[in-house]
Amino acid sequence: MADIRLAGVGKSYGTHAVLGGLDLEVRSGECFTILGPSGCGKTVLLRLVAGFESPDSGTVSIGGKVVADGATKRSVPPEDRRIGVVFQDYAVWPHKTVHGNVAYPLEVRKVEKESAKARAMAGIEQVGLFGLHDRLPYQLSGGQQQRVALARALVSEPDVMLLDEPLSNLDANLREEMRFEIKELQRKTESTILYVTHDQEVALAISDRIAVMDRGGRIRQIGTPAEIFERPVDPFVFRFLGIANMLPAEFRNGAAYVRGGSEPIAESLPADAAGIQSPLAGFRPMDAVLDRSGPGASGKVLRASLLGPIVDYRVEVGGATLRIQQLTEEATAKGLVFKEGEACKVRFHDLRWFPESEDKEAAE
Ligand SMILES: Nc1ncnc2c1ncn2[C@@H]1O[C@H](COP(=O)(O)OP(=O)(O)O)[C@@H](O)[C@H]1O
Ligand SMILES: [Mg+2]
Incomplete structure (x- = not known):
């Protein structure tokens, strides 16, 4: 276990500044994810921590020890950083068996043969590949190959695991399964995980915590999954975490209406929202309820699709198209399943208020 600290880390390629003075702290033993769009600098950041790249400025520390310093250009080589690395395209060696792959880092370190074998076998078992040690990679599924890469990274008992989108080449089912396995492995090994992904x-x-990074390599928000999901600090974070509706609104007399109309959205406003110019009401598809009558904004169902346990709607309100989802069972029980073309009332809960100017910048 070790913490990871980046202080004022800058990295450019030619005139392209990928990271500009980045500060980040990953606590010892936590699973910390950097979540950001493609090309924002996640892999560059991970390579800086691993030691495959050097910072132009700032320092990288692991376990309280500075491993790279942009000012002095001093850098501890990757093999001396006590890290395990799994990259998306960090393929396993096709001509080596599972055991050969996993034992390789120990061979390089000249670990005594019998001991290396025992540790490799333990690593293979740890990732759920017991009995498959003699197989060659082509005799394994994609998920099993990824597990070989994980075992290879784990076998030298690193203080820190660096994982770069290791699941993105797997199909949805396997991805889900591997998510739990990575979490489980972390519990067992107690290593610190720095994970980067766009997913x-x-x-x-x-x-345990997530840092959301924008296209400019800046961190917008750091928090637990619940904090990031429930209380996004800006439209960029809100949009990046899932399906996001942004309904243009206006405030009058402490209430909110569809912009340019009289359809009510909210009867009262939180104190910190009231001063927002050109507000947008941000909400997730499940944060609105469709009804046939009663209070709410008038809408029209443009599209309705049954997706098993949920019904997925496109609803037009005040000229905006909203994505709204209802639980099929509940809607059916209440006789509130709508067909395309039907009129409806939309009531909103869990609204977040954002200034439209911030959303323009987020959408760029
Ligand atoms: N060795 C390099 N030389 C020049 N540009 C690079 C290099 N590595 C990364 N970049 C650029 O840095 C930016 C961030 O890349 P990367 O960290 O790979 O993004 P991602 O968040 O998708 O992992 C991209 O614009 C990429 O083109
Ligand atoms: Mg990448």
């Missing part, structure tokens, strides 16, 4: 589902499922 918000994976991030929400495995992380």
Whole structure:
């Protein structure tokens, strides 16, 4: 176990500044995820921690020890950082058996043969590949190959595991299974995990904390999955964490209405929202209820699709198209399953208020 600390880390390629003075602290023993869009600098950051790249400025520390310093250009080589690395394209060696792959880092370190064998076998068992040690990679599924890569990273008992989108080449079912396995492995090994991904589902499922990074390599918010999901600090974070509706609104007399109309959205406003110019009401598809009558904004169902346990609607309100989802069972029981073309009333709960100017910037 060790903590990871980045202080003022800058990294450019030519004139392209990927990271500009990044500060980040990963606590010892936690699973910390950096979540951000493709090209934002996640792999660069991980390579800086691993020691495959050097920072232009700032320092990287692992376990309280500075391993790279942009000012002095001093850098501890990757093999001396006590890290395990799994990259998305960090393929296993095709000509080596499972055992050969996993034992390799120990061979490099000249660990005595019998001891290396025992540790490799233990690692293979740990990732659920017991009995498959003699197989060659082509005799394994994609998920099993990824587990070989995990075991290889774990076998030298690293203080820190660096995982770069290790699940993105797997199909949805396997991805889900592997998420739990990574979490389980972390519990067993107690290693610190720094995980980078663009996949918000994976991030929400495995992380103790998440840092959301924007396209400019800046961190927008750090928090637990629940904090990031429930209380996004800005439209970028809100949009990045799942399906997001943004309904243009206006405030009058302490209440909110569809912009340019009289359809009510909220009867009261939180104190910190009241001053927002050109507000947008942000909500998730499940944060609205469709009804046939009663209070709420008038809407029209444009599309309705039954997705098993949920009904997925496109609903037009005040010229905006909203994505709204209802639980099939509940809607059926209440006789509230709508067909395309039907009029409806939309009532909102769990609204978040954002200034439209911030959303324009987030959408760029
Ligand atoms: N060795 C390199 N030389 C030049 N540009 C690079 C290099 N590595 C990464 N970049 C650029 O840095 C940016 C961030 O890349 P990367 O960290 O791979 O993004 P991602 O968040 O998708 O992992 C990209 O614009 C990429 O083109
Ligand atoms: Mg990457």
